[in-house]
Amino acid sequence: MTSWEPVIGIEVHVELSTRSKMFCGCAVSFGDEPNTHVCPVCLGLPGALPVPNRQAIEWIMAIGLALNCEVTERSVFHRKNYFYADLPKNYQISQFDIPVCHDGYLDVVVGGETRRVGIERAHMEEDTGKSTHVGVGGRIHAAEATLLDFNRSGVPLVEIVSNPDIRSAAQARAYAQELRTLVAELGVSDARLEEGSIRFDANVSVRPQGETEYGTKVEIKNMNSFRSLERAVAHEIERQVAVLEAGGEIVQETRHWDEEAGVTHSMRTKEGSSDYRYFTEPDLVPMHMDDEWVGAVRATLPELPAARRSRYVEMGLDPDQAGVMSDAHAGVRAIFADAVAAGSPPRAAANWLTGEVTGWLRRTETDPEDLSLSGAHLAELVAMVDDGTVSASAAKEVLEGVLGGEGPPRRVAADRDLIQISDTAELESAVETALQEHPEAVANFQAGEKKAIGFLVGQVMRATQGKADPKLVNDLLTEKLSH
Amino acid sequence: MSELPGDLHDLTIVAAGAALRSGETTAVELLDAVLDRAHRTEAQLHAYLTLDRVGAREAAETADVELAAGSDRGPLHGIPIALKDNMCTRGVETTAASQILAGYVPPYDATVVTRLRRAGAVLVGKTNLDEFAMGSSTENSAYGPSFNPWDISRVPGGSSGGSAAAVAVGSALGALGSDTGGSIRQPASLSGVVGLKPTYGTVSRYGLIAFASSLDQIGPLSRSIADAALTLEAIWGHDPLDATSYAGVYPDPTADLDEGVQGLRIGVVSEFAGEGYEPAVEEKMAAILDDLSGSGAEIVEVSLPTVDIALSAYYLVAPAEASSNLARFDGIRYGLRLEGATTEELMARTRAEGFGPEVTRRILLGTYALSAGYYDAFYGQAQRVRAALRDEFEAAYQKVDVLVSPTSPTVAFPAGEKVDDPLSMYLTDICTNPLNLVGHPGISVPVGVDDQKLPIGFQVMAPALGERVMFRVAAEVERLAEFSARPLLEEVAG
Numbered sequence: 001m002t003s004w005e006p007v008i009g010i011e012v013h014v015e016l017s018t019r020s021k022m023f024c025g026c027a028v029s030f031g032d033e034p035n036t037h038v039c040p041v042c043l044g045l046p047g048a049l050p051v052p053n054r055q056a057i058e059w060i061m062a063i064g065l066a067l068n069c070e071v072t073e074r075s076v077f078h079r080k081n082y083f084y085a086d087l088p089k090n091y092q093i094s095q096f097d098i099p100v101c102h103d104g105y106l107d108v109v110v111g112g113e114t115r116r117v118g119i120e121r122a123h124m125e126e127d128t129g130k131s132t133h134v135g136v137g138g139r140i141h142a143a144e145a146t147l148l149d150f151n152r153s154g155v156p157l158v159e160i161v162s163n164p165d166i167r168s169a170a171q172a173r174a175y176a177q178e179l180r181t182l183v184a185e186l187g188v189s190d191a192r193l194e195e196g197s198i199r200f201d202a203n204v205s206v207r208p209q210g211e212t213e214y215g216t217k218v219e220i221k222n223m224n225s226f227r228s229l230e231r232a233v234a235h236e237i238e239r240q241v242a243v244l245e246a247g248g249e250i251v252q253e254t255r256h257w258d259e260e261a262g263v264t265h266s267m268r269t270k271e272g273s274s275d276y277r278y279f280t281e282p283d284l285v286p287m288h289m290d291d292e293w294v295g296a297v298r299a300t301l302p303e304l305p306a307a308r309r310s311r312y313v314e315m316g317l318d319p320d321q322a323g324v325m326s327d328a329h330a331g332v333r334a335i336f337a338d339a340v341a342a343g344s345p346p347r348a349a350a351n352w353l354t355g356e357v358t359g360w361l362r363r364t365e366t367d368p369e370d371l372s373l374s375g376a377h378l379a380e381l382v383a384m385v386d387d388g389t390v391s392a393s394a395a396k397e398v399l400e401g402v403l404g405g406e407g408p409p410r411r412v413a414a415d416r417d418l419i420q421i422s423d424t425a426e427l428e429s430a431v432e433t434a435l436q437e438h439p440e441a442v443a444n445f446q447a448g449e450k451k452a453i454g455f456l457v458g459q460v461m462r463a464t465q466g467k468a469d470p471k472l473v474n475d476l477l478t479e480k481l482s483h
Numbered sequence: 484m485s486e487l488p489g490d491l492h493d494l495t496i497v498a499a500g501a502a503l504r505s506g507e508t509t510a511v512e513l514l515d516a517v518l519d520r521a522h523r524t525e526a527q528l529h530a531y532l533t534l535d536r537v538g539a540r541e542a543a544e545t546a547d548v549e550l551a552a553g554s555d556r557g558p559l560h561g562i563p564i565a566l567k568d569n570m571c572t573r574g575v576e577t578t579a580a581s582q583i584l585a586g587y588v589p590p591y592d593a594t595v596v597t598r599l600r601r602a603g604a605v606l607v608g609k610t611n612l613d614e615f616a617m618g619s620s621t622e623n624s625a626y627g628p629s630f631n632p633w634d635i636s637r638v639p640g641g642s643s644g645g646s647a648a649a650v651a652v653g654s655a656l657g658a659l660g661s662d663t664g665g666s667i668r669q670p671a672s673l674s675g676v677v678g679l680k681p682t683y684g685t686v687s688r689y690g691l692i693a694f695a696s697s698l699d700q701i702g703p704l705s706r707s708i709a710d711a712a713l714t715l716e717a718i719w720g721h722d723p724l725d726a727t728s729y730a731g732v733y734p735d736p737t738a739d740l741d742e743g744v745q746g747l748r749i750g751v752v753s754e755f756a757g758e759g760y761e762p763a764v765e766e767k768m769a770a771i772l773d774d775l776s777g778s779g780a781e782i783v784e785v786s787l788p789t790v791d792i793a794l795s796a797y798y799l800v801a802p803a804e805a806s807s808n809l810a811r812f813d814g815i816r817y818g819l820r821l822e823g824a825t826t827e828e829l830m831a832r833t834r835a836e837g838f839g840p841e842v843t844r845r846i847l848l849g850t851y852a853l854s855a856g857y858y859d860a861f862y863g864q865a866q867r868v869r870a871a872l873r874d875e876f877e878a879a880y881q882k883v884d885v886l887v888s889p890t891s892p893t894v895a896f897p898a899g900e901k902v903d904d905p906l907s908m909y910l911t912d913i914c915t916n917p918l919n920l921v922g923h924p925g926i927s928v929p930v931g932v933d934d935q936k937l938p939i940g941f942q943v944m945a946p947a948l949g950e951r952v953m954f955r956v957a958a959e960v961e962r963l964a965e966f967s968a969r970p971l972l973e974e975v976a977g
């Protein structure tokens with residue numbers, strides 16, 4: 001029985017959220033009336049010429065630097081020639097053999113293991129318009145008409161091509177998520193899968209374990225969530241293995257992921273799509289990205305997720321928690337930093353933020369920017385739990401109050417009457433009452449059933465409406481029962 | 484009516500400008516004169532595809548008001564100028580002489596058009612050309628050929644043949660053309676006017692319907708060297724809308740017009756002679772060189788061996804770029820559309836119907852040259868020739884100030900003679916297309932006529948941004964040649 005190794009590479013298209021398009025002054029804007037952000041350049045009118053958007057060039061440089069790529073000193077635009085109705089010039093201005101960025105990597109963590117995925121290149125191009133086929137069933141061949149919207153035409157697009165370094169569907173997903181987080185944090189793209197502002201295609205092949213040659217690769221398209229990317233890759237691996245084990249051959253082709261059916265379908269190959277007749281775009285001059293410019297862009301880079309994760313691990317969070325905390329909203333991360341600065345142990349602050357606080361945000365659909373919790377509040381709450389001022393369960397209620405805008409933790413605990421009873425005298429009577437009301441539990445305990453004490457603790461807690469310090473109650477009970 | 488000697492339509496821009504400012508004439512009178520001239524000659528010449536009488540009159544009236552008020556926009560203010568119909572004009576049909584753009588009205592002005600309007604020029608209309616500027620005779624127009632005012636059985640040259648004929652006959656005082664392989668200089672030569680291709684990148688291509696982006700350059704056709712210089716000054720300069728536009732310091736083309744050629748070294752390109760060159764052309768060439776020598780220039784022979792293969796390189800680069808530039812004409816967004824069962828069929832039928840045979844030939848040639856497996860042998864090789872050619876020219880300019888040659892090996896040829904023989908047509912640009920490959924400026928100066936009274940042109944070439952010395956030599960050639968002949972066209976009574 002052959003064991004198969006999947007080999008996966010991923011191509012990512014990221015639409016940049018620059019103010020204007022790649023080669024003209026039209027606004028980059030989504031969801032507006034069709035053909036309201038168009039001009040002679042992005043409509044491909046006769047005589048119109050492209051002028052590159054400097055911001056877009058700087059942003060692809062930022063992406064490349066964040067992906068540990070080298071920035072090419074002299075990069076060139078090429079024309080990719082093919083006829084398609086939503087491609088106004090019938091060529092796309094793209095890059096061919098001299099992309100802006102090349103030879104980088106991205107580390108992704110799956111199941112506690114780090115995998116380094118090589119980045120072959122990141123190049124700059126322009127997006128196409130959008131076709132909408134109207135008529136029966138929305139299928140192109142049954143369509144009565146095709147409507148064209150050129151608002152997206154010319155939007156700056158960065159294509160990031162990984163090396164075939166990915167070995168599982170889970171890694172593919174992790175890579176895609178990591179990349180999405182990265183571009184979102186760079187602030188260069190909305191990076192929304194559902195809007196298509198970030199799009200993933202996967203190249204999948206399998207080979208017998210130990211083989212060094214690659215198998216025939218299949219490109220799969222139309223995955224519009226991370227989950228569907230993972231499912232599609234997993235399915236495609238299974239499909240290829242099944243074909244090979246049945247003695248068949250893999251056909252090099254593009255396959256379309258059908259989310260509902262959970263399978264990939266072969267797409268009709270576009271005629272002549274294999275020869276794009278690339279040549280240097282004569283309407284543009286080469287771009288020169290000297291050290292000074294690259295350095296200036298590098299200086300604008302924020303802390304990137306990978307670096308942040310390791311910083312959190314160094315602070316004492318375990319790797320999984322560091323990952324979750326690192327991926328948290330910037331506002332949440334700021335509270336974390338402030339809480340630690342205010343004396344909270346990092347682990348405790350992270351527990352609250354990744355647990356209760358995140359849950360509350362989700363439940364109440366609150367924007368993290370609007371949190372009324374400060375780092376100082378969180379540190380105070382952690383300290384209150386630590387010194388027994390409130391019980392762990394009461395602390396959750398305190399937090400609710402703080403998040404609800406009731407004030408700092410100490411005030412909320414007092415207002416809600418959640419401060420623990422730590423006064424032994426006050427608790428003694430409650431303990432006595434419990435012992436008297438539940439002789440059977442006492443008997444059980446004395447008969448050796450040690451967990452009966454838990455029942456008694458519960459009774460005391462109920463009687464004190466949860467304000468008793470459970471540890472203290474336990475101690476008192478143990479003392480009484482052992483007499 | 485005018486009290487000026489001769490006809491208004493025969494004036495140079497400089498003379499007309501002086502007459503406007505002295506009150507001897509008005510912009511409206513100048514416009515009426517050229518429109519009247521067009522009215523009398525168009526049936527024979529077909530220089531224009533569109534005359535914008537209404538727009539031109541408004542512009543002329545405005546110019547008169549402004550000039551009377553002392554608000555002077557410069558040498559082109561009030562001057563009737565024609566535009567080759569591959570330059571976009573807002574609100575005025577622009578077809579590039581192609582069926583595929585029949586009825587197309589651009590929503591914007593080309594940068595040169597904006598600049599001419601700002602300079603106060605009166606834009607008379609749009610002149611005929613070979614479809615998409617592909618040709619050397621203006622016979623490839625989808626709307627019918629233009630003819631040569633010196634002999635209407637002959638071609639005016641091309642592709643800016645309409646502009647050349649209009650300037651020669653006086654249906655405009657000046658015109659703009661575009662030059663991808665000689666399309667300004669060659670028709671200027673064949674029609675007896677001045678034609679200038681400036682340094683690549685100095686005149687914005689924004690709004691010029693592209694033929695071959697790395698070769699295309701707009702420039703003036705005029706009656707005099709001074710007119711060419713002042714028109715150039717109005718249209719050139721950095722344009723942020725054209726990424727290939729030159730952003731540095733521009734030379735002053737008029738600085739040395741009267742300096743003469745004393746002490747200059749003039750290189751005669753030895754490859755531009757011999758087989759295929761008409762004796763009358765070579766004789767005239769020799770006579771001008773003698774005169775230049777007499778004016779104090781040193782004449783030296785210069786060999787540029789690579790120019791022998793420049794034409795081959797040109798006919799790979801230009802069609803390759805054209806095949807991509809013309810892909811946008813697909814029937815989807817504007818222009819001609821033939822319906823089809825699928826989008827592919829719609830595009831294919833539209834393009835098959837909309838493009839003429841020469842355009843189709845070049846698109847096929849270019850598509851082939853860029854195809855996988857052929858790219859390096861064709862397009863790649865052509866680019867290497869281009870680099871070698873540039874080195875050769877630059878080496879030559881280490882030794883001489885300018886290079887000179889005939890503009891065209893022949894005078895105007897009979898209509899129909901070469902139209903079915905593409906190769907012989909391509910050879911008419913043999914002296915001009917090397918400059919497009921290297922991006923250098925060149926100007927054609929009319930220097931005389933042959934025994935059939937057909938004009939002969941003399942080309943002055945200079946290094947990139949060498950317009951100042953180029954104009955200096957061209958002005959001397961103009962003085963020496965004393966070319967004053969006018970076309971013999973018999974006017975048709977209006």
